[in-house]
Amino acid sequence: MTTYDTKWIMRTVTITGTRRTGHKTTAEYADLFELYLGPFAQGAHFYIGGAAGIDSLALLWLADRTAAAITIVAPSTMGRQPVEAQEAVARSRGRIKEIVELGEAELSAPAYHARNRWMVERTSMTIGFPHATEPSTGTWQTIEYTAEQRKPRLIVPV
Template sequence: MVRHVTITGTRSLSVETELSRIFDSYLRPFADPHAHFYVGGAAGIDTAALDWLADFTQASLSVVVPCMVADQPAVAAASIRRWQEDGRLVEVVELGADRLSAVAYHARNRWMVDRSGFVIGFPRGTDPSSGTWYTINYAAEQGKPRLIAPV
């Protein structure tokens, strides 16, 4: 049975954040070959988690973007293209929003959560208006389990 997991997290990371250690602790336990991860295509946690999962696990990976990959930050678009070319991505979903906005990001995050049975969130701080907390709270409203690992 495939476990579908959404990853959500901050776009703002400090240089000293030890993401490899954090991902090893909080993603690896769920990243067996039967896992399928949905990752957003933004900079920050999205790109870092995509790179880590592709490098260190055999889990299936999907990237979901609110508009098109070309609309994502350069570092994120480059990572998506890299893993597409390497054959590590099962799919890239471009939701085709007219423009990047909070509404488009929230729609993308709902799309991922709606297809998952579990959400792992990496918020920075406790601001309830952040996209990460929006996604975690949306998963809670859906009755889905969440793992929260602050960064």
């Protein structure tokens, strides 16, 4: 792999993860993000789903600790996202490059899967933070879709 290849892989990154994050502290997530997002942050553009849990925690960490570009992607509108997600976006607004609202009328599993595919199709890799006890979730669907697209993925169980 050349230096050019490494820069391309690190350029655009989808972040996906569990909404169930209460089993770890904010400091523990910050440590995980430092280890697994930090190496990709310089010059990167992150696409984040705009939901509660890992999405909001990763957004806040990236906005506070990096200069990386950030795009938030909502399956419908941000106004229909959980309060936690809306607050994280409001707090980080000055650091967010773009908010994409896909306009789905119904917030359902297919809408979230479509949002996840939309992000994967626009990025060069995915970093997933699945809950260790949730084997069949949107996070895993996103990781599997990334694999189907023959793109690299980094899986960090939480």
